[in-house]
Amino acid sequence: MTAVVPEFLPDVLAWVVVAAFVATAALERYDRRRARVVGAGAWVAFGAFWGVLFPQFAFGMKSFVEGALSLAAVPLCLYAGYQLYAGRDSLFLLSRAVGAMGLIYLPFTTVEPAREFLVEAVSYQTYLVIEALGYDPAFTVAEENGYHSAFVFTDATGHEYYTYLVLACTGIGSMSIFGGLIAAVDAPLRRKLRAFALAVGVIWLLNVARNVFIALAFGNQWFQFFVDPITTLVGYSQPGMVSFFIADRVLSQLLALVALVGILWLVVRDVPEVLTIVEDVAYLVTGNEYDLRRTVAADGGTRRDDAGR
Template sequence: MKDYLVLISCICFLIFLIPGRFRKYFALGGWISIVGYLFLELPYYFSLNNFMYPAIAVLSVPFLYITAKYLLRDDPRVIQISMIAAVAFLIYAPFGYIPALGNWLIAVVTDQTSAALAAVGYPVSLQTWNLMERNGLQTEIILACTGIQSIAIMLGVAWGVQSTLKQKIAGFFIVVPTIYILNIVRNVFVIAAYTEQWFPYLPEIAGNGEFGYESFFWAHNVMAELGALIFLVILAYALFMIVPQLGTLAENLYRLYRGEVERIVRPNAGKTER
């Protein structure tokens, strides 16, 4: 079911790219499907002791409410953020839904990660085309390990607003090589930390019953996630410098969502007593 929600979301956002009077409803369908997917994924994330995505799922509820409210009003700010999501799906879809292309990218990342591990003194053996082993511990490279989601999202940010061809080209060269290379570094760090057992701490919160999982938890679910978040903020700032329209959109969206959240939390704020 959850895989179908991703597909439905993708289809809805791609249809949203086609001008028409009903396009806002397709954008709404896309956002609803994404939020539904996040909640259906909760058991999986809890099994990994990953609490970042469950937190995102909880925060997605007020986001969806506000987005739906203003989408139905044809608010240009929410239309714009939906355009960003649509462009991101347009970039991700070929890799996510054409197995040959997705597997090709996984194979390339696997080979380059393996070569990088060997270069820094942690050689691995390939058990299958995307399964690496070291010290009896195995790590599988899947599509989520290729960085394509982050690349698609940040290119959506760079290309989802009206900008010049020069700005779009500059955005491409800032986003794609940087994220791709840093993702290889991330893979190397996580695999080395896991197979060398660098962080075998607090098994009561970091363990899941598998031998050595604690090191994977701290490296992948905590350090790599926080590092990626910080990096994406820095990358977004760089894009704002190249595409000033993004800065304006970000400020407008911040005011919109903050104002709506404040109205939800404090509905009587600013009202005088009678």
């Protein structure tokens, strides 16, 4: 039996979490003792947020990668809250970053015109690339959200393969992550803006390529492998969904993790201060302390041409 989560709960929790992290950042300047208490509570709420999302990712969306990550995030958030409360003040920086990520991301989930514009802009660019590659699906309005974001491929037998883009297909989540990381650290504005522009540009291009790949793979049924085991495991009623599952839930999501690491490397070349946050995340995961800034600097991995500007 799949747990039923009220639709409003993730959004409410998200705003509570962001408000708590923003309050933590504000209190940090004046009263660190209270900031630790509020920050610890924010991390507990953040853990609850990921716990609430787990059934949606794992069972609703059939995404084992996102399901596993959301489940792993629960104890990590609780541990981060404990460490912050116990006096690991470097976690104030990570807390500030999470708050900034939320401030970037949440408006697109709640402001309808912003969400519609972003989804339709990415959908149109995806369609242009698909068309340039020699394919001609119908590009139409999605029944599910009313946005011009749906692609319909028709095979030789007249069978239609329908897919559509949603907010998660725009890359705004990844953009918010890097925007939050860059905004949180103390570094010259010029370097921060340059790193943010680079991250957003790369994410945008890779995301459009990802959408094109998934649409073509599903529309042309490129990955009809292990159909019976996958349909049984995932619970699909239509065998054709196997191509979508492999293209999106497996290949694209695994490659996205690799891409995020690569983009992080590009960002820290301009803003090595971000490595302080990465060090804390690594500590929470492994329990070991790291000095990544010294390692990266020793390898010549950071730019120093305008370090003082």
